[in-house]
Amino acid sequence: MYFDPACPWAWMTSRWLLEVERVRPVDVEFRVMSLAVLNEGRDELPETYREFLKTAWGPVRICIAVEQKYGQKAVRDLYTALGNRIHPGGEQRGPELYAAALADAGLDPALAAAADSTEYDEALRASHEAGMRPVGTDVGTPVIHAPGPVDGETVAFFGPVVTPAPKGDAAGRLWDGVLLVAGTPGFYELKRSRTIGPIFD
Template sequence: MSARTVDFHFDPMCPFAYQTSVWLRRVREQLGIAIDWRFFSLEWVNHVEGKKYPWEREWSYGWSLMRIGALLRRRDMAALDAWYGAIGAELHERGGSPHRREVARRLLDELGFGAATLDSALADPTTHTEVERDHRRVLAAGGFGVPTLFLDGEHCLFGPVLVDPPAGEEAQALWRVVTGMAALPQVFELQRPKSPADTARIAERLTPYVRGRDWVSIDRGRLVDLDGLVNGDTDDRT
C-alpha cells in the first residue's frame, strides 16, 4: 500500500516514540506524507491501583504536556508539531526536563506561543477530553503503547521501535517495510531479538532520557528495562 497520511499517537515521555517521530519527520520531508499528531497516555494505561490517575494530579508529566498540545493543535497542527519536536528534543536529546512546569513555560516562550499557554490548557477541561479521546482510539483498536500509527486513518500498527532513526534512502526503505506490513493484515508481529551488544547500545542511546527523567519504570523499577520503557515507562508518583 502507499499511505499518504499517518496518525501518530505518542506519549511525550516515551524515548522510543520520539525516535520514531524523528524518522517519520524525515519520511515526510522526502515523500510529502502528512502527519497528524495524536496522544496516548502511558501513565493511564499502566495505572497502578492505589495511585492517582494522571488527571487527578494538579500537574502530571506526560498528561499535562499533552493537554498543552491539545490546545495548540486546535490552533494549527503545525503548532503541535513544533511543540512535540521541542519537548522531545529537550528530554530525549539534551537530557532536560520539559515535564517540569518551568521548563515547559520556557519552551512555549521560545516557540512563540507564550508561557501562559500552559495555564490556558490546564484551565480548559476540554483539553483533557481531547487527550482521552485519542487515547481511547488506540485502546479500541487493540493497541497498548506507543508509538502507534494509523495509516490513512485505518491501518493500525505498533512501532516501529527505533533508537537510531534512519535517514535518507534507509528512512524510505523502512517506510516501505511499515506500509508493506500494513498491507498484510494476516501478519501480526515481526520482532528482532536483542543481543547483549544491542542492549548496551540502546542503553547508551537512552542516556539523555535517563538523565532528564524524574521517575522510574513501574514494571520493574530498573532504568534499563527495555520492554518496560517501550510500553510501561510512566510518571510513578502517588
C-alpha cells in the same frame, strides 16, 4: 502518529517520520495519546514507572490545550520543542521546561498552566481513544495510522521502535517495509529484544 511527549521511543520514531517526509509522498500529522491514561488502574507497574507516569500528564495536557487554541498543526511544532528539551536535552519535565518549549514553538507560554489542570482531560482521552482503538491496549506509543493497501483503508500499528532514527533512503525503505507488513491481513508482530537505548543524534 500518536505520541506521548515523555516517551523516548516515540521521539525516535517521530524523527524518522520527519525524514520519511523528505523521501516519500508522506505528510505526517502528530496527535496525542497518553501513557498515563493507558496505564490507569494497572496495579502491577514498577514503582519507577509509576513515578514516571505522574509527570507524564502535564505535557499531553499542554499539547491538547495548544491544539484547541492554535489548531492541529501547532502540535507538531510543540512536540519538537518539548522533545528536544526532554530527550536529547535531558531536561526534567516541569513548569519551566513547558513554558520554555511553548516559547520555542512560538506559542503562548501561559499554556504551561494546562499541565496541572483537568480542563483538557476529556479531549485528551478522546484523542487517546481514537489513536489506540485500532491497535488495542497491549501496546504503548508510538502508534501510526497509515494508508492501507486498499484505497480508503487505513492500517494502524505500534512502532516501529528504532534507534538511531534512519536517515535518507534508509528512512524511506523502512517506511516501505513497515507499510508492507502492516498491510498484510493477519499480520500482528515482529519483535526482538532491545539491546541499546535511544540514540539521540
